[in-house]
Amino acid sequence: MAKILIVEDNESIRTIVRMALEMGEHEVVEAADGREGLHMLQTNPDCALVITDLAMPVMDGYAMIARIQADAAFAKIPVIVLSAEKDATAALDRGAVRLIRKPFSPIELLETVSRVLEA
Amino acid sequence: MKGKMKTGIAGLDALLDGGFLYHNAILLKGAPGAGKTTLGFQILRNGILHYDEPGLVVSFDQFPQQFHRDMESFGWNVAELEAGGKFKTLFISPEDLAAVAAHHESLFLGRVQQAAEEIGAVRVLVDSVSHVKRVTNDPMRQRTLLMGAINEIKAMGLTPLLTAELGSRADDLIDFEEYVVDCVVLLDLLLRPGQPLPERTIEIRKARGQNCLGGKHPFKFTPAGIEVFPHCVPSPMGLEDLADRPLANVSSGIAGLDRVLQGGFTAGVPSLVAGVSGTYKSTMLAHFLAAGAAAGEPGLLISFEEPPQYFIQVMHQRGIPLEGAVRNGLLHLWHRVPKGTTLDELYYQLQGAIERYSIRRVAIDSLNDFERCVPEPARCKDYLIWFNDLLMRRGISALWTQKIDRLSDRSPIGDIRCLSQFDTVVYLGQVEIESELRKVVSILKRRGAKCEGDLRAIDCGPRGLVVSDKFLGLSGILEGSPRGQYKKTVEELLQPVISARDFVRMARSEQVPPAQRAVLYDNIEQLLDQLDQRLREHFGIEETES
Structure with a gap:
């Protein structure tokens, strides 16, 4: 199974994503904003996937995705966006591979994660 | 005589550092209608009633009936005083003064001495010495005449209070009377543009041999006579003023707001509730005062707009009953009209009320109206500082309201005045969220303590205000135009x-091993606990012990 980074400022949502991923027997690391997410990536370079929110304090999801894309060491790590924003599809243009709308189904999240990891 | 001759008018005695010196000649000077005779007689009457000092009135001005009638308009029964044997009035023709002027045997002074001895007078009011100017046109003679009469009266062991008319305002020259007396009290009348009533001021222009507080101080005629309101003059606050007061919190009276404030407002310092019209600012004051009353802390509401009875009725309808606190003396309600109130008067009355009722909480509705009481806008902040200084020195928790206009889409912090004067600033606003107008509350400032700094919904339920929702992830609320979805609900x-539904489905699956099923049940329980907590917050339901 894979190591997955969750970047989400809402702790309740982070917990639910972690619960779902652990059901899929994935290893989970967590960050509360984009800047912390980048730091976690540097300390966990073996992460196979990033799941991120967009609206976050300090550094939002858009900025973090742009930084991941710009860094050769992480550019190949797929990013799934988890957002309630109406215009979140813009994240797909900036390098995210999937968009999951909140509120989300943990079962569907696990299925999407599996598909992305298999791709 | 030892000590000071108290006037019995608390504010005036405060200006005089306790009262006049005995045997000093005191000139009460002012324009017609300024209150010279009233003030003089009040000092005389207070001497008789409160200090056992009989008094004599020597009048050149009025007929006895007229004098009696004027004084009785304040409920002062002159005839009753006379019957008590400690008061006498002498009505003397101004021409009698001519005898003094001519160094002849003075009928006038002889009558004064006789009357004073009859009642054992200590105070004498001479109304008015301006008649000296009718006796002779020679300024030197006028001066000599007055000085002679004053010295004679002093020699009789009396303390003379002399009224005199004020010269023309354009005339900056000081009248000779001011030089021959020991104290000069100036009464003035000023009608400012836009003010319906004249502003009356009193000034101790001269006080030989004693300390006094200079400057012009407001006074007013009340049904009980003249009241003087010394200007607020705070002295620098020393460490000793606050040293024995640890920082504590006082409840706002709203459980949800106390949680946001992490315990409530800071005790003993001023806080502000600022918001647009119709966002429960006054209701927040009612909660604040009700919480104080419930804790046995006497409170005072100073309202410039709503009459107290109406305030009580409205708050009763909103589920915040205050009638009991009023009945029990734990809540005092003052209504003041901005155009008819001077802040010096209010300050003075507040000082008195704090002492009299042991006030611990003060709510002032509103700073906008408070500012309207100040004729010179540049001095508004000075008065606010003085009021807050008074409240802080006494360790009183104060809550002010401020109505703000949100004409721009800036953060409201830019619309709030005098921010630096408040320890805590609570913002109340209205925003449209998904086609619904919602009221929101946020803590914009919290000095010396943590605060969450986020936005929550505020609503009025059957028992007053409930602070609930946290508008997580919604940006632009403070600017009045929230963007994005209402993420909180989601x-x-x-x-x-x-998520709980999905975990239930997973747990039902026969392929799930028992250990994982147990984890799923734990997850479901955790989610339900979280949901329970959020729903309670959302609807403002207190947790019950089970």
């Missing part, structure tokens, strides 16, 4: 339901 309420 993330905090809907998401746990959907």
Whole structure:
């Protein structure tokens, strides 16, 4: 199974994503904003996937995705966006591979994660 | 005589550092209608009633009936005083003064001495010495005449209070009377543009041999006579003023707001509730005062707009009963009209009320109206500082309201005045969220303590205000134009339901090993606990012990 980074400022949502991923027997690391997410990536370079929110304090999801894309060491790590924003599809243009709308189904999240990891 | 001759007018005695010196000649000077005779007689009457000092009135001005009638308009019964044997009035023709002028045997002074001895007078009011100017046109003779009469009266062991008319305002020259007396009290009348009533001021222009507080101080005629309101003059606050007061919190009276404030407002310092019209600012004051009353802390509401009875009725309808606190003396309600109130008067009355009722909480509705009481806008902040200084020195928790206009889309912090004068600033606003007008509350400032700094919904329920929702992830609320979806509902309420349902489905699957099923049940329980907590917050339901 894979190591997955969750970047989400809402702790309740982070917990639910972690619960779902652990059901899929994935290893989970967590960050509360984009800047912390980048730091976690540097300390966990073996992460196979990033799941991120967009609206976050300090550094939002858009900025973090742009930084991941710009860094050769992480550019190949797929990013799934988890957002309630109406215009979140813009994240797909900036390098995210999937968009999951909140509120989300943990079962569907696990299925999407599996598909992305298999791709 | 030892000590000071108290006037019995608390504010005036405060200006005089306790009262006049005995045997000093005191000139009460002012324009017609300024209150010279009233003030003089009040000092005389207070001497008789409160200090056992009989008094004599020597009048050149009025007929006895007229004098009696004027004084009785304040409820002062002159005839009754006379019957008590400690008061006498002498009505003397101004021409009698001519005898003094001519160094002849003075009928006038002889009558004064006789009357004074009859009642054992200590105070004598001479109304008015301006008649000296009718006796002779020679300024030197006028001066000599007055000085002679004053010295004679002093020699009789009396303390003379002399009224005199004020010269023309354009005339800056000081009248000779001021040089021959020991104290000069100036009464003035000023009608400012836009003010319906004249502003009356009193000034101790001269006080030989004693300390006094200079400057012009407001006074007013009340049904009980003249009241003087010394200007607020705070002295620098020393460490000793606050040293024995640890920082504590006082409840706002709203459980949800106390949680946001992490315990409530800071005790003993001023806080502000600022917001647009119709966002429960006054209701927040009612909660604040009700919480004080419930804790046995006497409170005072100073309202410039709503009459107290109406305030009580409205708050009763909103589920915040205050009638009991009023009945029990734990809540005092003052209504003041901005155009008819001077802040010096209010300050003075507040000082008195704090002592009299042991006030611990003060609510002032509103700073806008408070500012309207100040004729010179540049001095508004000075008065606010003085009031807050008074309240802080006494360790009183104060809550002010401020109505702000949100004409721009800036953060409201830019619309709030005098921010630096308040320890805590609570913002109340209205925003449209998904086609619904919602009221929101936020803590914009919290000195010396942590605060969450986020936005929550505020609503009025059957028992007053309830602070609940946290508008997570919604930007632009403070600017009045929230952007994005109402994420709170989605993330905090809907998401746990959907997740719990999915986990139930997973747990039902026969392929799930027992250990994983146990984890799923734990997850479901955790989600339901979270949902329970969020729903209670959302609807303002207190947790019950089970």
